[in-house]
Amino acid sequence: EAGVTQFPSHSVIEKGQTVTLRCDPISGHDNLYWYRRVMGKEIKFLLHFVKESKQDESGMPNNRFLAERTGGTYSTLKVQPAELEDSGVYFCASSPHGQVVGELFFGEGSRLTVL
Amino acid sequence: AQTVTQSQPEMSVQEAETVTLSCTYDTSESDYYLFWYKQPPSRQMILVIRQEAYKQQNATENRFSVNFQKAAKSFSLKISDSQLGDAAMYFCAYRSTFNTGTASKLTFGTGTRLQVTL
Numbered sequence: 001e002a003g004v005t006q007f008p009s010h011s012v013i014e015k016g017q018t019v020t021l022r023c024d025p026i027s028g029h030d031n032l033y034w035y036r037r038v039m040g041k042e043i044k045f046l047l048h049f050v051k052e053s054k055q056d057e058s059g060m061p062n063n064r065f066l067a068e069r070t071g072g073t074y075s076t077l078k079v080q081p082a083e084l085e086d087s088g089v090y091f092c093a094s095s096p097h098g099q100v101v102g103e104l105f106f107g108e109g110s111r112l113t114v115l
Numbered sequence: 116a117q118t119v120t121q122s123q124p125e126m127s128v129q130e131a132e133t134v135t136l137s138c139t140y141d142t143s144e145s146d147y148y149l150f151w152y153k154q155p156p157s158r159q160m161i162l163v164i165r166q167e168a169y170k171q172q173n174a175t176e177n178r179f180s181v182n183f184q185k186a187a188k189s190f191s192l193k194i195s196d197s198q199l200g201d202a203a204m205y206f207c208a209y210r211s212t213f214n215t216g217t218a219s220k221l222t223f224g225t226g227t228r229l230q231v232t233l
Contacts, residue, residue, distance in 0.1 A: 003159060043206060043223040103162035
């Protein structure tokens with residue numbers, strides 16, 4: 001069974017440009033999460049999808065970030081326009097429906113560097 | 116809001132020895148879950164061990180065990196007989212027992228990088 005995959009693994013862009021990160025969760029997992037780790041700091045929650053619906057987007061930093069999950073399958077996280085403070089590692093995770101005390105299955109992360 | 120603190124940015128242990136990673140947290144909830152996740156270099160983060168706050172018995176998974184002190188809000192991870200493959204970033208995480216709204220997310224600490232030497 002394929003795990004959570006994220007693309008690209010590393011992206012280097014200039015301030016003001018746009019970047020789109022993609023996450024493919026484990027097949028059949030209804031829950032999809034985005035997290036971000038800024039260098040040396042804690043991993044912070046960004047948002048949570050249940051299928052195609054946003055369950056919780058309280059962690060999204062501002063309106064430069066847009067997340068979508070079309071058809072309840074893969075998800076994209078677009079940053080437009082990117083700022084220096086957006087640099088970090090963006091993690092995607094998924095879990096099955098109804099799993100109360102379940103583990104999250106993480107991807108390897110997408111490292112974003114904004115110059 | 117809950118917070119998780121890992122006060123050891125880096126730790127080192129010799130192969131076959133034992134190491135303890137510390138984690139403290141702050142919450143007003145009486146029931147919750149605690150986790151240790153491990154991220155090896157350039158690899159996916161995986162769950163190492165989990166503890167349910169209402170259980171007094173400390174969780175154990177092979178060479179990994181926790182020391183859960185609920186009153187002190189402490190949740191340390193002990194790795195026995197350390198192996199080279201244990202070298203990784205270790206994150207402590209908290210999750211509410213509620214499963215609706217904003218409660219289902221994990222709150223992480225800053226991580227502890229563990230080096231394993233020969």
